Amino acid sequence: MTHLDGVFRREWGPAVAVIARWSGDLGVAEDAVQEACAQALRVWPAEGVPDKPGAWLTTVARNRALDRLRRESARPGKELAAVYERVGASTDAELHPVRDDELRMMFTCAHPALDRSSQLALTLRLISGLTVAEIARALLQSEAAVGQRITRAKNKIRQANIPLRVPPRELLAERTPHVLGCIYSVFTEGYWSTAGPSAIRDELCDEGVRLAGELCALMPDDRDVHALAALVLLHDSRRRTRVDGSSALVPLDEQDRSQWDRGRIARGLEQLRLAEGATGTYLPQAVIAALHATAPTWQQTDWATICLAYDRLLALTDSPVVRANRALAIGFRDGFGAGLAALDDVADDVRLARTNTVASIRADLLRRSGRRAEAADWYRIALRFDSVSAPAAAFLRRRLSECG
Template sequence: MIVRDGIAAVFRAERARIVATLIRATGDWDLAEECVQDAFAQALETWPREGVPRRPGGWLTTAARRRALDRLRRSAVEATKLREVAESTGYEDDRDDGGIDDDLLRLIFTCCHPALTLEARVALTLRTVAGLTTAEIARAFLVAEPTMDKRLVRARRKIRHARIPYRVPPAHLLPERTGSVLGVLYLLFNEGYSATAGAAPVRRRLCAEAIRLARTLVALMPDEPEAVGLLALMLLHDSRREARTDASGELVALPDQDRSRWDAGRTGEGVALLDSALRRGQAGPYQVQAAIAACHAMAVDAESTDWPQIALLYGQLAKLVPSPTVELNRAVAVSMADGPRAGLYLVDALADELAGHHLLHATRADLLRRLGRTAEAAVAYREAASLAPTDAERRYLARKAAEPARAG
């Protein structure tokens, strides 16, 4: 069991990088994913018997490449592809130099080609790079799983038939891809920071990979303020990661977090990056969100939070990216600045748009509790718990549902 858990951990950590390497070598997305799965199956059979190799990521990469080579030989693919794969079967090509010559970044830019629709770009990257399931991506886009599956199939087919190149585009073409790439990294980080499914509320590997790729993008485009703003946003949120759960893995709400556990180094770096981006005078949605995160990060305690400023920033964000989710967050800020009744008015206006969203019901429950309407709050908390995507959130909301019931 220990070996199997180790194999699963290595697979989660290395999967995207190996898939990206195989796509670069073969140009075949489906083949790459299938061969990585085959390598994982081979590891499950071999490692318990022979032991975990010294470089498990390299072992998996080599196994996947050899599998791809066999598949290409059997299907009589052109000799150039065979040579490309054969020449890269050793461990020496396994590297992470953190530079622009990065297979994962190439993969993201390929996924974000303007020939694809915006939703297809984001969804394909989340599936291929982040390893999210089709169901997880469907939830993020609020669509049915079969619908998302069809979008992913169409996107891959378009890349293959249009012969979209697997590379970071030249400098003069970067701007037309920037928005999509930023959107992908943003959603990748969000899925790590607030998982849409599973037992764990935080998927640290996804957070770390999103931050690493954001750093690479900033190195590639140092004069793009939104890229810098996105990296600042990630760091400011990630600085609170250790305090978001307690020793038993249960969620801890922001006002109740032990701020001594916040990472001061990440906070400082995030604020410095935000300041450098804002000085360019081109504030976009990622910079505004980073400014909101900075308001929380700079407050010495929950009571010192500048909620009027946060409410104003959410109002600005709503103009840049109109969204019911942004409006829900603005309602929370308004409730803290002007009282729960003002917030509840805004939340109730979103009832139709966010009826199936657990955060709508959780927010409404909290406002009802603050207004002393404990019985209604308990009902809303239970509704939120029934819709929550992760085990930790369901437990947290169930506990909150019990509190006002006892108080009443």
């Protein structure tokens, strides 16, 4: 079942994108792919996973979509006939998603008729197959609010007849920030999984890297696009060292740097060069990732430049998560006491109320400064949050035991 879950997550976005393009209806597409996954759960355990599971799911989903459209007698005859003609004319070769289907969906969800929060929530649900709970954690919102946003956004697209296509090239720029945010959210959920038994979800990491690369090909002159590509590549270069043989999390200062992917680091640094002059938030983040990726040892990390990059990032975004991570960097640059003082400035931000970000960083700074009893108290507080994934909880318990 765990294996099948990974297959479904990997193939969900491409299948929804293809069925949505054919049917012109996001709701029909999502329901059809869900039904296809349900049928796969009944069939694959006995018959085995097909060689091309994505094509299998898309074929079954297409048939389910056609069945639903036939049942919708209220749909005007000419419109329904046009749908049959468009979908029925498809060949088997078209069942394999074309390269830009998911990007097409991302640009569709970035339509200016939708508000920004709804754009992001809808895209993460349709393209990456994240659950409402996972999206709520990523956006620091309640599940009820996220669910309502997704429903309203799908209804808006249907009622306003928003076309499911990449807009003309002259309109790409206004929607690109949304697409960048979605790609990074997909990658982040894979790299720092917020739910489930695994610390890393490889299929989401791969998808984030792939989509960033395809966006670079689509918009080669956009420096912010290259900055995002640099960021995900440099982070991804460390993916295989983030867990040990027992799937336990390994912090950055304990990772085997000889096992980092030098090819990805080189590609990331080249993308960083192409991103020079970018004005968005991804460039300073990519600089931070590059400084970590190129430091020969943990002790030789350039914390002064990392803090400058965080300062630049804060000038662009008032993110409490950025402020908390900056406090940790200040702790390594100026001393752990200074880091704790900087953390106090963001500790009461209500946007962090559902996360253990402040508690876990405070515990780490206290542990490193030798105040182990206080650190143990904060590790216990960090473990109380419902949003803590199983691997993260195991890591916090390990740190707690080290505090005695």
